[in-house]
Amino acid sequence: MTELDVRGLSCPIPVVRTKKAMDDNPRDVITVLLETVTSKENVTRLAASRGYKVKEEAVSGDYRLTLTPSAK
Amino acid sequence: MKALFLNKRLWIIGAGLIFGVFAALMVNWGNPPTMGICVACFIRDITGSLGLQNSVQYLRPEIIGLVLGAFITAFSFREFRVRGGSSPIIRFVLGAFVMIGALVFLGCPIRMMLRLAGGDLNGLPALGGLIAGVLIGIFFLRRGFNLGRAARGPALSGWIMPVIMVGLLLIAIFQPGFLHVSEKGPGSMFVPLAVALVIGLGVGFLAQRTRMCFVGGWRDIFLVKDTYLLGGILAFFVAALVTNYAAGNFAASGIYHWGFTDEPIAHTDHLWNFLGMGLVGISATLLGGCPLRQLILTGEGDTDAGITVLGLIAGAAIAHNLSLASSSAGTGAWGPVAVIIGLVFCVIVGFFMREGAKAT
Numbered sequence: 407m408t409e410l411d412v413r414g415l416s417c418p419i420p421v422v423r424t425k426k427a428m429d430d431n432p433r434d435v436i437t438v439l440l441e442t443v444t445s446k447e448n449v450t451r452l453a454a455s456r457g458y459k460v461k462e463e464a465v466s467g468d469y470r471l472t473l474t475p476s477a478k
Numbered sequence: 479m480k481a482l483f484l485n486k487r488l489w490i491i492g493a494g495l496i497f498g499v500f501a502a503l504m505v506n507w508g509n510p511p512t513m514g515i516c517v518a519c520f521i522r523d524i525t526g527s528l529g530l531q532n533s534v535q536y537l538r539p540e541i542i543g544l545v546l547g548a549f550i551t552a553f554s555f556r557e558f559r560v561r562g563g564s565s566p567i568i569r570f571v572l573g574a575f576v577m578i579g580a581l582v583f584l585g586c587p588i589r590m591m592l593r594l595a596g597g598d599l600n601g602l603p604a605l606g607g608l609i610a611g612v613l614i615g616i617f618f619l620r621r622g623f624n625l626g627r628a629a630r631g632p633a634l635s636g637w638i639m640p641v642i643m644v645g646l647l648l649i650a651i652f653q654p655g656f657l658h659v660s661e662k663g664p665g666s667m668f669v670p671l672a673v674a675l676v677i678g679l680g681v682g683f684l685a686q687r688t689r690m691c692f693v694g695g696w697r698d699i700f701l702v703k704d705t706y707l708l709g710g711i712l713a714f715f716v717a718a719l720v721t722n723y724a725a726g727n728f729a730a731s732g733i734y735h736w737g738f739t740d741e742p743i744a745h746t747d748h749l750w751n752f753l754g755m756g757l758v759g760i761s762a763t764l765l766g767g768c769p770l771r772q773l774i775l776t777g778e779g780d781t782d783a784g785i786t787v788l789g790l791i792a793g794a795a796i797a798h799n800l801s802l803a804s805s806s807a808g809t810g811a812w813g814p815v816a817v818i819i820g821l822v823f824c825v826i827v828g829f830f831m832r833e834g835a836k837a838t
Contacts, residue, residue: 413628414564414627414628414629415564415624415627415628415695416564416625416628416766416782417766417767418619418694418697418701418702418766419619419624419766420703421701421702422619422620425702430647439614441559441561442559443557443558444689445688451706452702452704455702455703455704456778474745
């Protein structure tokens with residue numbers, strides 16, 4: 407399980423961080439805490455393109471995405 | 479999920495097509511050639527209209543429309559969120575260098591595509607430079623480059639730039655005596671205020687919804703092999719090209735022809751077209767978006783983007799007062815020096831700004 411907090415980081419750093427977490431631990435479930443709708447869309451698009459299942463929830467004004475690799 | 483993404487992709491391609499058609503037609507309606515919309519040039523023109531430089535002067539309503547269009551859209555979709563404080567002074571200086579690089583080439587990444595769609599092949603070395611700059615930016619991003627976290631801020635700070643835009647709109651409508659307007663050259667060529675404003679508002683809406691970015695599109699194909707944003711750029715280019723042919727702009731009596739020489743508001747110094755746009759590519763990648771995207775984020779309440787826009791304004795004033803900006807005759811006396819200083823600055827920022835960079 408990898409946890410990322412990319413709130414307040416501007417585009418494209420949330421995507422860069424998520425990608426790095428995916429490359430470092432390809433079989434890990436990754437949770438990403440983020441702030442803007444744009445970052446949420448971008449990270450979701452990256453995850454979908456790499457075959458991750460994406461679960462989205464709202465957390466006190468922010469968003470948490472749970473990315474589960476398809477092989478798991 | 480797949481259908482949703484296909485749907486989004488169609489949106490940005492549709493937005494790019496609409497933007498491209500209007501960007502081409504606005505030249506036929508009065509804007510300068512291959513400059514239907516150029517965010518850098520138009521911010522520069524506004525700078526002149528307020529007396530901060532006296533080379534090109536016109537208060538372009540397109541810019542006002544872009545910010546206010548994004549502002550209204552962000553509010554409607556509950557995406558207006560005031561945030562800021564991510565190295566504002568570095569963003570200000572990067573913004574100034576984006577403008578300086580753009581004025582050495584003579585256009586922002588949007589006008590670069592419009593120049594290509596108008597047959598101006600000087601856009602090719604510029605495109606090469608832009609991509610090279612983006613690649614250097616990606617190198618820093620992969621090493622952990624980061625200007626630091628932004629924090630939520632009070633509503634008032636997010637309203638500052640939109641309210642300034644409303645003030646500029648009032649100035650454009652009522653034309654007070656202090657307003658400067660060029661009597662000749664690009665500043666004297668413009669579409670009617672209402673047309674410019676409505677198209678600005680419309681593009682502001684489309685760009686806010688689709689996150690269109692004329693630097694991010696090139697960045698994402700290398701950074702994450704994602705073609706979503708590039709789709710918008712290519713659709714914009716194709717639409718502008720087809721519209722130029724349909725409007726007769728490439729006819730014998732038309733305003734455009736294919737080639738390098740005698741292109742409108744352009745010079746043929748390939749090295750500085752390459753390096754000027756290279757500076758735009760690297761600084762905009764470090765900033766996270768092209769000048770258009772900075773305007774849209776400004777409308778969404780991002781005060782770091784607002785500071786960047788102020789940096790663009792400062793860069794325009796510096797470029798024209800200190801002979802950095804190019805003209806049809808070639809580069810300005812000090813343009814090349816300024817581009818090199820800008821590139822050095824970007825490399826220093828790229829190397830030293832990483833999360834966890836020591837606070838002193």
